[in-house]
Amino acid sequence: MGDRRSVLVLTSPYDVTADLVLRHLSERRIPVVRLDPGADLHARASLTATYRTGEQRGTLRTTSRELDINRVRSVWARRPSPYRGPPELSDQDRRFAAEQALWGAGGILASLPGAHYVNHPWNNRAAEFKPSQLSTAQHCGFLVPDTTITNDPDEAREFVMSHHGGAVYKPLWNTPYRVDDHPHSVWVREVHAAEITHAVSVCPHMFQTKVDKAFDVRVTAVGERLFGIRINSPDLDWRYRQDLMTCAPVEVPKSVARAVAMYLAELRLIYGAFDFSVTASGDWYFLECNPNGQWAWQPV
Structure with a gap:
């Protein structure tokens, strides 16, 4: 791959959202390696890491790429498959292999030197707990139901x-x-x-x-950039019948933007999909933040 450092995308082969990003990276001639570690590493891919005093090195090999893991510039931890183990093994052996893969390969991929993670998988996991989200939201100044x-x-x-x-x-x-x-x-x-x-x-x-809402808002945060979408839906949960909802861009109030920045910093996130219910008087109530939430469901 020459001297250019690569982007490593960890996701399943059925992730159409990742396909959109990979297409743009390809157009920009940025080297990319796609890996689904929970499945690929017991199929046709291999991962090796070596640690010595003062040195860490390793290699990822897939069917089409060979990557020096010290040459990874960014890791997009999107939605990889769970570590399940080879299907041909017995239940006990399969569980053993799956856990060894999680703690071994998962640990290697979460510890690449100098890589920029979006988001780091351990930070993603920590930020998915609803009690942690609510506690952090309160601390950052959001209105919380x-x-x-x-x-x-x-x-x-x-x-x-x-x-x-x-x-x-x-x-x-x-x-x-x-x-x-x-x-x-x-x-x-x-x-x-x-x-x-x-x-x-x-x-x-x-x-x-129950928030007496006038509408919902999804704010997608990527670093310091915020993308707000107003959602009008006849349902309490707009995800239930997405064919009935209508969407339009919406400006994010400065107080909410400041709280979003604090929230991301508190939980060490680069990306977050924030959901709000907004009242007729203009109060934005924090509902949740999915640290790995979907974003390709609605064009801006």
Whole structure:
């Protein structure tokens, strides 16, 4: 690849968002290596790292590239497949191989000397916890809806009853779920006290006051650049029926922009997809920040 340092893109082969970026990098003649470490490293790719006093070196080989890992300028940790292990192995051996790959290859790829990560995978993981997001948002000056996270049905019921403007339930993680063997999404929905049963005690649940919103906003932050999109939707959760929503660019208030910059710095992020509910009086309520959120769903 000559003297030019490469961009390493960690993602699955089905990531069409990455395809868009790779096309632009190719047009700019920037060397790129694409790798799905959870799958490729037990198929046709190999990764070697050597550590000696005062020296670190290594090589990544794919079907089409050979890369000196000290020559990686940037790493885009997009959406690689989970480390699962070779499918031909027994369950126990496959679990062993998957965990060795996570802690070995995952550790190498997260420790490339001099590389600029967007975002670093460990920072991504830390920033995905909803309680951490809410705590950081408060510290950075965002307006945050009243929220409780609990596995106590009585606490949950009392919280919902105390918010006369309504309350909603939100999953703490987008866990794959199936109903009658069909994929099923758990959307944000309004919840009433009478619906809360002992089933809440099985695991923590997140309940939040319902914001009387005029519209939603997605702010995509890339470094110091902010891209705001106003979302008008008939649904509480605009993701539910995206064919019914309309979008338009929106200016991000300076106070929100300052809080976004503080939030990114606090959690050591370069990129973040922030979701807000905006009231008729112009108050922007922070809902969440996906550190690896989708952005290609709406052109600006």
